[in-house]
Amino acid sequence: RAKGFNVLHPMGWDAFGMPAENAAIERGIHPATWTYDNIAAMRTQLKRMGLSIDWDRELATCDPEYYAQQQSLFLDFLAAGLVDRRSRKVNWDPVDNTVLANEQVIDGKGWRSGAPVEQRELIQWFFKITDYSADLLDAIKTLDRWPRKVRLMQENWIGRSEGLSIRFALSEASKTGFSTLDVYTTRPDTLYGASFMAIASDHPLAASVAEGNVEARGFIAECQKMGTSLADLETAEKKGFDTGLTVDHPLIEGETLPVYIANFILMDYGTGAIFGCPAHDQRDLDFARTYGLPVKPVVLPADRDPDAFSIIEDAYTGDGTLFNSAGLDGLSIPAAKEKVAEMLASHDLGGQPVGQKEVNYKLRDWGISRQRYWGCPIPIVHCNKCGVVPVPKEQLPVKLPDDVSFEKPGNPLEHHPTWKFVACPKCGDPAVRETDTMDTFVDSSWYFARFTAPRHTSPTIIEDAEAWLPIDQYIGGVEHAILHLLYSRFFVRAMAKTGHLNLSEPFEGLFTQGMVCHETYKDGHGQWVFPSDVIKDGETARHRETGEPITIGPIESMSKSKKNVVDPDAIIEDYGCDTARWFVLSDTPPERDIVWTEAGVEGAHRFIQRIWRIINPSPEAVEPQGNAKESQVAEAETELRRATHAAIKDVETHIEALHFNSAVARIYQLANVIASTDMSAVSTELVEDAKRCLVLLFAPMMPHLAEECWSVLGASGIVSEQAWPAYDPSLLEVNDMTLAVQVNGKRRAELVIAKTAGESEITERAMELDAVMRAIDGKAIRRVIVVPERIVNVVV
Secondary structure, three states, X not given: OOOOOOOOOEEEEXXXXXXXXXXXHHHOOOHHHHHHHHHHHHHHHHHHOOOOOEEEEEEEOOOHHHHHHHHHHHHHHHHOOOXXXXXXXXXXXXXXXXXXXXXXXXXXXXXXXXXXXXXXXXXXXXXXXXHHHHHHHHHHHHOOEOOHHHHHHHHXXXXXXXXXXXXXXXXXXXXXXXXXXXXXXXXXXXXXXXXXXXXXXXXXXXXXXXXXXXXXXXXXXXXXXXXXXXXXXXXXXXXXXXEEEEEEOOOOOOOEEEEEEEOOOOOOOOOOEEEEOHHHOHHHHHHHHHHOOOOOOOEEOOOOOOOOOOOOOOXXXXXXXXXXXXXXXXXXXXXXXXHHHHHHHHOEEOOXXXXXXXXXXXXXXXXXXXXXXXXXXXXXXXXXXXXXXXXXXXXXXXXXXXXXXXXXOOOOOOOOOOOOEEEOOOOOOEEEEOOOEEOHHHHOOOHHHHOOOOOOOOOOOHHHHHHHOOEEEEEEOHHHOOOHHXXXXXXXXXXXXXXXXXXXXXXXXXXXXXXXEEEEXXXXXXXXXXXXXXXXXXXXXXXXXXXXXXXXXXXXXXXOOOOOOOOHHHHHHHHOHHHHHHHXXXXXXXXXXXXXXXXXXXXXXXXXXXXXXXXXXXXXXXXXXXXXXXXXXXXXXXXXXHHHHHHHHHHHHHHHOOOHHHHHHHHHHHHHHHHHOOOOOOOHHHHHHHHHHHHHHHOOOOHHHHHHHHHHOOOOOOHHHOOOOOOOHHHHOOOEEEEEEEEOOEEXXXXXXXXXXXXXXXXXXXXXXXXXXXXXXXXXXXXXXXXXXXXXXXXX
C-alpha cells in the first residue's frame, strides 16, 4: 500500500463444522452462541494486534447472508449439470457421525476426530469436479508462483494415466449373469504375468456372488470396516475371497485366472477390478503370497540372467525388457504396451475389441453431503410426487432452525419435529427438506470472491471481482494442497460457467507458511496443561498453582487440543503487541516452523527498547564528542547515507520476496549504523532523515512503535499513510576498492582507494602506509607490481 497499490486484506471466519458443534454439545450451548462468542474474542485480539484488515468486508460462513449466496451457487451449479446425487460407498467417521471426503481421511482416520473410518453406502450429493480433471491438471503448469511441492501434490492427486481397457471373458457367465469382467490397467505389458483377478467388495459381480453365499457376504461386510482411500488400502493387510469364478486369459489360449473379491480394490478407481501380476506390483505380490498364487516375472532388469531372476519378497517395478511373454520377449516396456494394445484391439469379444486405449484420472467427484446440523443446508426438497425439487431462489436462504436438540445421536435436522416438513415448491403436496448439510470446504472454496462484494444480493459483482481477482498473493498451509486449494480451483471454473466470475485460477501466487510451535505439557493424570500454568526450573517443571510435577513433552504446532498455546492477550499485557509481531517475523524464515520461547520474546522486546533509545535518545547521548575534521565529516555522512539507502533497497526486496526475517536483519544493521554514528561528524538533518527511514522500514512490522517514533521525530501525518522511501541507486555504487598490499609476497596492509586511481597513484599511496614502510625498512625497492583491483606487491 505504501508503494501506491490498492490492497485488499479482508477478514472472514470459516465458522461451520463439527468442531464447533461438538464444542457446543460439550458445553450445553447452541453452536451459534459458541461460534459468535469465539469470533468476538478473536476479533478483539486481532484488532489489538494492529493487523491491517478491512473490517468493513468482514464475513462469517455461518451467517445466513453468506450461506444464502452459497445456496444460490449450488442451485446454479445444479442447473448447469455440475451437481449429481447418487449412491456411493463413502468414508464414515463413527465419532463425528458424518461422511468424509477421501482428502479428509489421513492414515485411515478422520482428519478431525482421529477415529478409524468405516465404509458405508449412502445416497450423496456430489460436485462434478471430474468434469475439469484435464483442465485442472493442465493449468498447473501456469501456476509458476506456487511451490513446486504443492503443484506436484495436485498433479499426483488428479492422477492422469494412459492405459488400456481390457475385457476378460467370464468362464461361468451363466452363474452370475455377467459375461465379461472389465479392467483398466496402466501395465498391459505385464499381462503374461497375470495369475489372478480381483474385484472390489462393492463390485456388481461381488454382489451377485454374495446373493447365494454366506461366506462372501461376511467377507464383504468385513471390507466395509475399512476406509475408502488408496492410502488406506496400501497399508491394510491384503485379504481376499475366492469366488470360484474364472476368466479366460486374453492372450494365452486355454489359460484361466481365478476371480477373488479383495479388500484392496476400490470400485471408484478404474473399473473396480484388476488383473493381478504379483511379480511387478507389491500389493499383488502380498496377496499372491497369502493365497499361494503363481508369481511369474515378465520384466527382466538389465544385466540379469533370465534363468536366475526370481521374485522373493519385493516386486520388481523398475525398467527392463520383456521375457516369459511369448511375442513380447525382448521388447522395452513402452514397446510392449503398444504391442499388447495392437494385439487386443484386433481380438473380438461380443462384437467389441478386447482392448482399447483409454485415459483415466484418479480424481473422483467431490462428495459434499454431511450428516450434521452446523453447516450450510442443501437447498433441496424431496417430494413423493415430483422427486428432487430445488428450492426457488426467492425462498433463500434455507435457514438452520435455532431450536435443535443434540440429545439423540446423529443429525439433529433429521429428527427435527417441524423444520424438515414443508410443502413441495412444485405441486404443494407435503414434502421433506434435504437434511444433509454441505461440507465446510464448500464454504471456504469461494469466500475470496465474496470479499469483493460482501453485501451484494448475488454471489458476486462481475466488475468488482474482475478488479480484485485473481488473488495476487495467497498465504496458507501446505496441508490444504489437495483440499481447499484444489476445491477453490474447481469453484472458480464452476462460477465462471454459471456467470459469477470471469476467471480461470483463484490464486496467482501461493506461499505455504510454517507453524508456530511450543513445548507441550501434561500433569500427573495425563491431561494437557497450558504453558501459562507451568513454571519451569531448568529441565523440570511444576504446576503454577498446585506445585505438582509437570511432564515436559515435545515441541509441536500450537493447537487448542494440546493446550500448547500462548494467549495473545497475555503477551500484549506483558510486552505490547509489537513485540509479538517482531518476534514472529524476525526469528525464522516464514516457510519454516517457529518455536515460541520466552527468551526469544524477551530478545525482541529488548530490541524495541533499543529502537526507542535511538529515535528518542537522552540528552547526554547526543552531546558533541568534539570537533570532527572535514574529511571525517564527509566520510561519516557518506557512510550513513549509503547504509540508509542500502537498507531501503534490501528491506524492500526481502519483504516482496516474503523473506521477512532477512528484512528484519537489515533493519537491525541500519539501527546499529545509526547508533554508532559519531553525531559530531554528521549533520542533524542527515541523522533525522536516517531515523525517519528506519521508522518507515519497520512500520509494517511494528506499527504502534512506528507511530510513536514518527511523532517524536516531528514528522508530519502518520506513518501508515506515508509512501515507501525511495533509494538513490548512485549511493549504492561502490566507488572505492580495497587492495591487499604485500611486501615480498607477504600481506602487510590494505589500501582503500578510488576505483579511478591510476597505477602511479596506487603505488604512491601504498608506499605511504605505515605497515609497508616498516616492512621495507629502508631496503632498496626493486619494483612494484599492481594487479588491478586485487593486490599491490612491493619487491625489495
